[in-house]
Amino acid sequence: MQGVDVPLSDAPASLLARIAQGDRDAFSRFYDAFAGLALGLIRRILRDPGAAEEVLQEVFWQIWQEAPRYDPLRGSPEAWLVMRAKTRAIDRLRAMRRREKTFVASVDEAVASAPDLPTENPGVAAERRGLVRSALDGLPEAQRRVVELAFFEGLSQSEIARRLGEPLGTVKTRARLGLERLRNAMRREGERQE
Amino acid sequence: MNRDEIVELAAGYALGALDAEDRARFEALLDAGDVEARAALRDFEATVRDVAAETAEAPPPAVKAALMARIDAEHRARGAVTRLQSTLRTTAPRRSPRTIVLVGAMAAGIAAIAVGLVVSTVYDRRIDQLGRQQMQLQQELTRQQELVTILQDPATRVVALAGLPAAPDARGRMLWHAKVGGLLVTQGLPPAPEGKAYELWAISGKAAPVPAGVFTVDARGVGSIRVAPVEGGAGPDTFAVTLEPAGGVPAPTGSMYLVGKL
Numbered sequence: 001m002q003g004v005d006v007p008l009s010d011a012p013a014s015l016l017a018r019i020a021q022g023d024r025d026a027f028s029r030f031y032d033a034f035a036g037l038a039l040g041l042i043r044r045i046l047r048d049p050g051a052a053e054e055v056l057q058e059v060f061w062q063i064w065q066e067a068p069r070y071d072p073l074r075g076s077p078e079a080w081l082v083m084r085a086k087t088r089a090i091d092r093l094r095a096m097r098r099r100e101k102t103f104v105a106s107v108d109e110a111v112a113s114a115p116d117l118p119t120e121n122p123g124v125a126a127e128r129r130g131l132v133r134s135a136l137d138g139l140p141e142a143q144r145r146v147v148e149l150a151f152f153e154g155l156s157q158s159e160i161a162r163r164l165g166e167p168l169g170t171v172k173t174r175a176r177l178g179l180e181r182l183r184n185a186m187r188r189e190g191e192r193q194e
Numbered sequence: 195m196n197r198d199e200i201v202e203l204a205a206g207y208a209l210g211a212l213d214a215e216d217r218a219r220f221e222a223l224l225d226a227g228d229v230e231a232r233a234a235l236r237d238f239e240a241t242v243r244d245v246a247a248e249t250a251e252a253p254p255p256a257v258k259a260a261l262m263a264r265i266d267a268e269h270r271a272r273g274a275v276t277r278l279q280s281t282l283r284t285t286a287p288r289r290s291p292r293t294i295v296l297v298g299a300m301a302a303g304i305a306a307i308a309v310g311l312v313v314s315t316v317y318d319r320r321i322d323q324l325g326r327q328q329m330q331l332q333q334e335l336t337r338q339q340e341l342v343t344i345l346q347d348p349a350t351r352v353v354a355l356a357g358l359p360a361a362p363d364a365r366g367r368m369l370w371h372a373k374v375g376g377l378l379v380t381q382g383l384p385p386a387p388e389g390k391a392y393e394l395w396a397i398s399g400k401a402a403p404v405p406a407g408v409f410t411v412d413a414r415g416v417g418s419i420r421v422a423p424v425e426g427g428a429g430p431d432t433f434a435v436t437l438e439p440a441g442g443v444p445a446p447t448g449s450m451y452l453v454g455k456l
Contacts (some may be wrong), residue, residue: 024262024265027261027265031261035257035258036250036251036252037243037246039250039251040246040248040249040250040251041246041249043249043251044248053256054349057260057261061261064261073232074224074225075208075239076236076239078243079242085246132245133248136245147209150209150211151211151245155211156211156213157213157216160211172202172206173202175205175206176205176206179238179242180205182241183238
C-alpha cells in the first residue's frame with residue numbers, strides 16, 4: 001500500500017479513516033476487500049470452520065470499534081488487520097486447546113498439510129498457495145521453524161528461544177533471514193510468472 | 195541503533211513476535227518517522243501479507259450480515275440511550291424529591307385558599323405521565339440492550355427464512371443464539387385473518403416441531419417476536435412459520451409460510 005498521505009476514497013487507509021467516523025459503507029467495503037484474507041489466515045491457524053467464522057466476526061467488530069486507534073505510522077491497514085486476525089485466532093486456539101486438546105490439529109500438522117478448503121477462485125489461490133508453500137519449503141529448516149512458530153503459533157521471540165533452546169540473538173537473526181529469503185523467493189517466483 | 199538491528203526489529207515486528215521491550219523500541223522509531231524502519235517494515239509486511247493471503251477464501255454471507263446487524267443495533271441502541279438521557283434531563287427537575295416537596299407545599303398553600311386541589315391533581319397527573327413515559331423508554335432500552343447483547347455474541351447466527359407458495363414474497367430473518375434464544379423479524383406476510391395468528395416452530399432434525407411463539411403482523415406484513423432458547427437436545431436446525439388459530443397450537447396444523455435452515 002503506497003501513498004497513505006494522499007488516500008483515495010477506496011484506499012484501505014482512507015476506508016479505515018471513514019470507519020473511525022462511524023461510516024457503515026466504508027466498513028462494508030473494507031470487509032469485502034479483506035475478510036477473505038483474514039478468514040484464510042484464521043482457518044489456517046484454527047482448522048475449525050465454525051470457530052474461524054466466529055473469530056472473523058470478532059476481528060471485524062474490533063476493527064469497527066478500534067478504527068480510531070489505527071496509526072498509519074505503525075504499518076499498513078492490511079498488516080493491522082492481519083495482526084489482529086492472527087492474535088485473535090491464536091487466543092482462540094489456546095482456549096480451545098485448554099478445553100479439548102485433541103480438538104485442534106497441532107500447528108506442525110496445520111502447517112505441513114495444505115488445507116483442503118473452498119476458495120473464491122481456486123485456480124488463482126492454488127497458484128499462490130503453491131508459491132508461498134514452495135517459498136516456505138525452500139527456507140532452511142531452522143529459519144522456517146522460527147517464522148512458523150512466530151506467525152502460526154504466536155510465540156514471541158524469547159518464547160521461541162526457550163522452546164528451541166537457542167540464544168535470543170540467534171532467533172532474531174533467523175526471523176530476519178527467514179523473512180528476507182521468503183520475500184526474495186516470492187519476488188523471483190512472481191517475476192517468473194509474469 | 196545500526197541498520198542491521200533496525201531490519202531485525204522490523205522482521206520481528208511484522209511477524210508480531212517482538213517482546214514488549216523490543217516492540218516499544220521499534221514503535222518509538224516508527225513514531226519518530228525513521229525512514230529506514232518504515233521502509234523495512236513496509237517490505238516485510240508485504241511478505242507477511244502474502245503468506246497470510248495464501249489461503250484467502252470468501253467468508254459465508256452470514257458473517258457479514260451479522261456484523262452489519264450488530265452495527266445497526268449499536269446505532270439504534272445509542273439513539274435510544276440519547277433519547278432516554280434527554281427525556282431524563284427534561285423531566286429530572288420536576289421529578290426530584292425536593293421539587294416534589296416544593297410542589298406539594300405549594301399545592302397545600304394554594305389548597306388553603308381553596309384552589310389547591312385542582313393544581314395538585316394537575317401536577318400529580320403530569321408526574322404520573324412522565325413516570326410512565328420513562329418506564330416505556332426504560333423497557334425499550336432494555337429490549338435494545340438485550341438485542342445488542344445477542345448481536346455482540348459471536349455465537350449468534352443469522353437465519354434467512356424464505357417465503358413459501360402461500361406467500362412467495364414474504365421474508366424472515368432470525369437472529370439465533372442457542373443459549374439465549376433469538377429474535378425473528380418478518381416482512382411481506384399477509385395480515386392474519388380474524389381469529390388466526392402466525393406461529394413459529396423450532397425443528398431439530400426429524401423430531402416433532404416445538405412451538406416457539408405466536409405473533410401477528412402489521413398492515414405491511416412486518417412482525418417480530420422474541421424467541422426463548424429451546425431446552426435440551428441438539429437445538430433447532432430449522433425454523434418455520436405456519437398460520438394457526440390465534441392462541442397457538444401445540445403441533446402445526448395450518449399452511450407453512452416461511453422456512454429457513456440454520
